[in-house]
Each structure stands twice: as structure tokens, then as C-alpha cells.
Amino acid sequence: MNIAILSRGGGLYSTKSLLRAGEARNHTMEVLDPDHCELLVENGTAILNYQGDMVDDLHAVIPRIGASNTYFGAALVRHFESMGVFTAVTADAIVKSRDKWTSFQILTQAGVAVPKTMLAHAINYEEQLRSFDGNPLIIKLLEGTHGHGVILAQTYQTALATVETLQTAGVKFLLQEFISESNGADIRAIVVDGVVVAAMKRQCKEGDFRSNLHRGGTSEVITLGYEEESLALRAAKALRLGVCGVDILQSSRGPLVLEVNSTPGLEGIETATGKNISKSIIGYLERNK
The missing domain is CATH 3.40.50.20 (Rossmann fold)
Structure with a gap:
């Protein structure tokens, strides 16, 4: 070909x-x-x-x-x-997965568990923030990558100041619960053609809460349990992504999908797992053309 x-x-x-x-x-x-x-x-x-x-x-x-x-x-x-x-x-899958709010709506419709998330609305910021009961929360831009555009607000006042600044700048963003029990770690699973071909656990560097390898996080190879694997596959299917990276957080109520990436980086996970993910992607093309 x-x-x-x-x-x-x-x-x-x-x-x-x-x-x-x-x-x-x-x-x-x-x-x-x-x-x-x-x-x-x-x-x-x-x-x-x-x-x-x-x-x-x-x-x-x-x-x-x-x-x-x-x-x-x-x-x-x-x-x-x-x-x-x-x-x-596909183009449609790229657009839908890239917009974080749209992707969460689609995942929720498909029954895929995600963290509590709200689309910020200028009319009732204060009411929305109070719904998090004074707990730390994440403020996340609708589009971002490698951990950019993600802010951890430890207090209500910090959150309010941040959202007022973003609103003034005309930036669209989400409010999301902070899953403290994940301890700065998440799971990245790569799905190709309906199969998890590789998975790794990422841990944030000291002093940060983002586990992205581009932010200095570390990684180790893991084998997914049934719940995590099923969640990753259902997320990929819901967004109709033939190739994607699914980021999963471990919470007290079970695994939650944090994000689905239509263009996942391959260096970190191929290095950590020793898996040839690119070969799997080429195989996917061969089976469908």
C-alpha cells in the first residue's frame, strides 16, 4: 500500500x-x-x-x-x-475527541464513567464552584494537550479568581472534581482496532499533579484489570476511534476516563512497554484496506 x-x-x-x-x-x-x-x-x-x-x-x-x-x-x-x-x-472522531466537553457528553451517553465535570457558565460561576463543596477542583481548557491548560485550584477563592480571569479573556473551560485518591497517577491505554495493545501507569513528578511524561512524569508497564480494559475499549468505541490513547484515573468509586486522545504520542509508551504500537497501527490499515 x-x-x-x-x-x-x-x-x-x-x-x-x-x-x-x-x-x-x-x-x-x-x-x-x-x-x-x-x-x-x-x-x-x-x-x-x-x-x-x-x-x-x-x-x-x-x-x-x-x-x-x-x-x-x-x-x-x-x-x-x-x-x-x-x-x-476519522475527521469526525478527531473533532469530537479534541473538544473535552463534547467527548464527555458522548462518553456519558455511552455509559462510560468520567469524573464529575461541569461546563463553566458565566452567569452562575459562584453557584457552580460551590457545588464542589469547597474541595479542590480542576479547571481545564476545552482544548489542551500534554497537561497544558489544566489548573488545580485548592480553594474556592483561588478557583473564583481563576475562572474570572479566564472569563475575562474569553476562554472556554470546564470545572472538574479533583480525584485526590489517584495520588497524581493515571493509566494510559493505547487502543488499536478495538484491542488494548499497550498500557502504562504514569506518575507525576514531585510537586505537580499532572502525570504527563512531557511534564516530567515517570512511567511503568502494567497489565490492565478487566474494569480498566473494558472502560478503555468502551471509550474508544463511543468516540469511534480506531486508534487512540485513553487516560484512566483510579478513584474510590472505580476507574474513570479522564481523557481520550486521538493522536497519542508513541515514544513514552513504546519505550516503557517495549511494544511496537506502530506495527499494530499498520496492521489496522492492512485489515481495513
């Missing part, structure tokens, strides 16, 4: 890992930078040009769309879909 990775960073670990995995399976691999893609519809046909040349020979693409490029990235993936090219992650 002819397979393209949609990525701005040809030198990134995840991109290079996918390239190697595809080449090892004798596929023709290339990297397309979304910034150099031109989308066109003409005479009822979707046309895509890349650096002046028409792209019309691809069988599948693997989107690696960053949070800062969601709109155009999703439009690009949808363009490939209209051209009959198989995509590892």
Missing part, C-alpha cells in the same frame, strides 16, 4: 516509528505536512495538491493532527475520506 503520515514533524519519534513500521511491512511510506496541502473541490470531485503536485495514489493515511491545527487538520482528513482513502482516525 501507499501510506501517508499527516504530520508537521517528520523528525518526531512517533512519525519515524510509523515510517519504520510501514517500511518493514513493504509499504510505500511518506510524510505529508498539512501546512503544504491544498484542498479543492471542482466538478464534483475532491482534489488534493501537495507542494504543487496532485495526490491521487494513496491507499491510507495516518493522521497525526496537533491541537493547534484541529480545524484544518480535520478538514484535510475529511478530504481524504471524500477521495476514498482509508484514514486510521
Whole structure:
């Protein structure tokens, strides 16, 4: 097959890992930078040009769309879909999973357990904050990655000052319960084609509450229990993601899905687990094209 990775960073670990995995399976691999893609519809046909040349020979693409490029990235993936090219992650799934509130609505509708979360509303901030009974809470931007845009407010007054500042700046955000019993740890499970192919436990660095490896967290390989594995698979299915990372918190009432990432980084989890996740993704393309 002819397979393209949609990525701005040809030198990134995840991109290079996918390239190697595809080449090892004798596929023709290339990297397309979304910034150099031109989308066109003409005479009822979707046309895509890349650096002046028409792209019309691809069988599948693997989107690696960053949070800062969601709109155009999703439009690009949808363009490939209209051209009959198989995509590892659909445009609709990227958009829905990238918006944290939308994804929580979809997960809840599917019966997937998530932390108590509220869409902040300027008219009744104070009432919303009081509903957390004075406990620490998380203030989270609707779009963010690698732990950016996530604030832990230890007190009501801190939370109020923070939400007033965000509201003044015109930023949309969520209010979410802080799961203190997780002790700064979470589980990252990678789901490919309805199967958990790798999982690791991440622990935040001292003095932080975010377990992201990009924030200095540490990781260790784990085997998921039935509850965690079932939760990860149901989350992926609810958001219709063929490839994703599911972040799970351990709470006193059972595991909760914290976030579902349509473009999970591969370096940390491939290094921690020794699993070739990129090979699993290539296999997914082979089975569906």
C-alpha cells in the first residue's frame, strides 16, 4: 500500500516509528505536512495538491493532527475520506475527541464513567464552584494537550479568581472534581482496532499533579484489570476511534476516563512497554484496506 503520515514533524519519534513500521511491512511510506496541502473541490470531485503536485495514489493515511491545527487538520482528513482513502482516525472522531466537553457528553451517553465535570457558565460561576463543596477542583481548557491548560485550584477563592480571569479573556473551560485518591497517577491505554495493545501507569513528578511524561512524569508497564480494559475499549468505541490513547484515573468509586486522545504520542509508551504500537497501527490499515 501507499501510506501517508499527516504530520508537521517528520523528525518526531512517533512519525519515524510509523515510517519504520510501514517500511518493514513493504509499504510505500511518506510524510505529508498539512501546512503544504491544498484542498479543492471542482466538478464534483475532491482534489488534493501537495507542494504543487496532485495526490491521487494513496491507499491510507495516518493522521497525526496537533491541537493547534484541529480545524484544518480535520478538514484535510475529511478530504481524504471524500477521495476514498482509508484514514486510521476519522475527521469526525478527531473533532469530537479534541473538544473535552463534547467527548464527555458522548462518553456519558455511552455509559462510560468520567469524573464529575461541569461546563463553566458565566452567569452562575459562584453557584457552580460551590457545588464542589469547597474541595479542590480542576479547571481545564476545552482544548489542551500534554497537561497544558489544566489548573488545580485548592480553594474556592483561588478557583473564583481563576475562572474570572479566564472569563475575562474569553476562554472556554470546564470545572472538574479533583480525584485526590489517584495520588497524581493515571493509566494510559493505547487502543488499536478495538484491542488494548499497550498500557502504562504514569506518575507525576514531585510537586505537580499532572502525570504527563512531557511534564516530567515517570512511567511503568502494567497489565490492565478487566474494569480498566473494558472502560478503555468502551471509550474508544463511543468516540469511534480506531486508534487512540485513553487516560484512566483510579478513584474510590472505580476507574474513570479522564481523557481520550486521538493522536497519542508513541515514544513514552513504546519505550516503557517495549511494544511496537506502530506495527499494530499498520496492521489496522492492512485489515481495513
